Amino acid sequence: MSPPHAVIAGAGIGGLCSALCLARAGWRVSLYEKAKILEESGAGLQLSPNACAVLRKLGVLERLTPFALAPQAIRIRRARDGATLALMPLNDAEARWGAPYLVVHRADLQRALLDAVAHEGRISLQTDAAVTGFAYGSDGVAVAISRGASRLEATGDCLIGADGLRSFVRQKLSPDDLNFSGRTAWRAVVEADRVPAAMRSEETTLWLGRKAHLVHYPLRQGTIINVVAIVDEDFQPDTDNFWSSHGASKFLEARFSRWDKSARDLLSAAPEWRKWPLADRAPAARLVSGRVALLGDAAHPMLPFLAQGAAQAIEDAGVLAEVLARGQDVEASFRAYQEIRLPRVTRVQKESRRQAVIYHLGGPAAFLRDAAMRALGGETMLARYDWLYRVRESPGQK
Ligand SMILES: Cc1cc2nc3c(=O)[nH]c(=O)nc-3n(C[C@H](O)[C@H](O)[C@H](O)COP(=O)(O)OP(=O)(O)OC[C@H]3O[C@@H](n4cnc5c(N)ncnc54)[C@H](O)[C@@H]3O)c2cc1C
Incomplete structure (x- = not known):
């Protein structure tokens, strides 16, 4: 009997991970990517233990470790004078949560995933191939693909929409609006x-200021520093091209002019800035419909305040493959996937929004927040992430 066949739309972190997870579960996978060339935007990515555990099972963590860095702690600093508000130790991440906490260059993760895909005979990856339509019935899916001037059709047992923030597959299943969150992310890499x-x-250093915060951490053996500044900003993104653009450093200079000198020096060392409008979407009511499942940003776009977008996409991939490997029919497996994933990703989406409010407080509310952080201390603050970072042995485990 020929193995079951999955069609995946999108070869971002979520699509590549799900292709690998499904192939390891015995599935044949056709992965279609709209872009002509696969390149990751932005430089750094924090990979929390819940994501590293899935990458380890795939053998990808091994490929990645030589290029990754395990930060010793997360330091939270006050914007106006640089005072440390909390120091959360990460040096026993493996013992505490079951896998390491790493920071990586996105291009290194993508390369490790693509290498693994290239060594997996069950996966075929086609670029410059956009999924443009699909229909499903009780026995399979038919997927329309546009490749330059050609139109192709792929058939399979299921379709996985891993096609990102502006997902075509999601729009077809449940049209809803992608909203600008009122915040922009400015990214740079500094030597x-x-x-x-x-x-x-x-x-990993996190600075908290009024209506803005700043995150930075070293990458590639400490040769470069990844910098992300997130600011509340009245900005009108072009809805047809909701994507990154050049950011004027003068704007940041003005917005951070009252911050501690070391933060300002870091910002002014950046050779150039790219700016992203941060999109937000209400948590979905469902992640699946019949033989179609959504995954990653297509399923649950989230504000990056918990640094969990890619981590949750990787978790999705692990769970999806595990439920499909149980040998039930596809629709029952997808319902199981939704039952396991929907409560968790909804919680992460909501907590990310809550964190956004807390991080950007000003005036007396910020004073109280800072006092509370100091009173709690790094260890107690860290314990608040145990639910998120702890590695689950099986997908059904709460
Ligand atoms: C400032 C910032 C910092 C962040 N930091 C972190 C962090 O530290 N840790 C973390 O875990 N997450 C972080 N994230 C979130 C993370 O980057 C995303 O959640 C993650 O990359 C989403 O992966 P994805 O595969 O779901 O989607 P994407 O990476 O968007 O991939 C979707 C792919 O689908 C393709 N595609 C689109 N339409 C079609 C189609 N019709 N047919 C075929 N292909 C299609 C696209 O070209 C793309 O390659 C951050 C996000 C931001 C904005």
């Missing part, structure tokens, strides 16, 4: 030798 030594520590 480490242009930054004072104190700002090059092997930590």
Whole structure:
């Protein structure tokens, strides 16, 4: 009997991981990617233990580790004077949560995933191939693909929409609006030798200021620093091209002019900025319909305040493959996937929104937040992430 066959739309982190997870579960996979060339936008990615555990099972963590860095701690600093509000130790991540906490360059993760895909005979990957339509019935799916001037059709046992924030598959299943959140993310990479030594520590640093925060961490053996500044901003993104653009450093200089000098020095060392409008979408009522399932940003776009978008896409992939490997029919497996994943991803989406409010407080509310962080201390603050980072042995485990 020939193995079951999955068609996947989108070869981002979510699509590549799900192709690998399904192939390891014995499925044949056809992966279609709209872009002509696969390239990751932005530089850094925090990979929390819940995601690293899935990558480890796939053998991808092994490929990635030589290029990854395990930060010793997350340091939270006050914007106006740089005072440390909390230091959350990460050095026993493996013992505490069951897998390491890493920071990686997105291009390194993508390369590790693509290498693994290339070594997996059950996966075929086609670029410049956009999914443009689909229909499903009780015995399979038919998927329309546009490749340059050609039109193709692929048939399979299921379709997985891993086609990102502006997912075509999601729009077909449940049309709803993608909203601008009122915040923009500014990303840059700074050569480490242009930054004072104190700002090059092997930590993830999070600065909290009024209506803005700043995150930075070293990448690639500490040779570069990944910098992300997120600001509340009245910005009108072009809805047809809801994507990154060049960011003017003068804007950031003005917005961060009252911040501690070391934060300002880091910002001014950036050679160029790319700016992303941060999109938000209400949590979905469902992740599946018949033989079609959504995954990653297509299913649950989230604000990056918990650094969980890619991690949740990777978790989705692991769970999807595990339920499909149980040998039930596809629709029952997809219902099981939704039952396991929907409560968790909805919680992560909501907590990310809540974190957005807390991080950007100003005035007396910020004073109280800072006092509470100091009173709680790093260890207690870290315990608040145990539910998120702890590795689950099986998908059904709460
Ligand atoms: C500032 C910022 C910082 C972040 N930091 C972190 C972090 O530290 N940790 C973390 O876990 N997450 C982080 N995230 C979130 C993370 O980047 C995303 O959640 C993740 O990349 C989503 O992966 P995906 O595969 O679901 O979607 P995408 O990466 O968007 O991939 C979708 C793919 O589908 C393709 N596609 C689209 N339409 C079609 C079609 N019709 N047919 C075929 N292909 C199609 C696209 O070209 C794309 O390649 C951050 C996000 C931002 C904005």
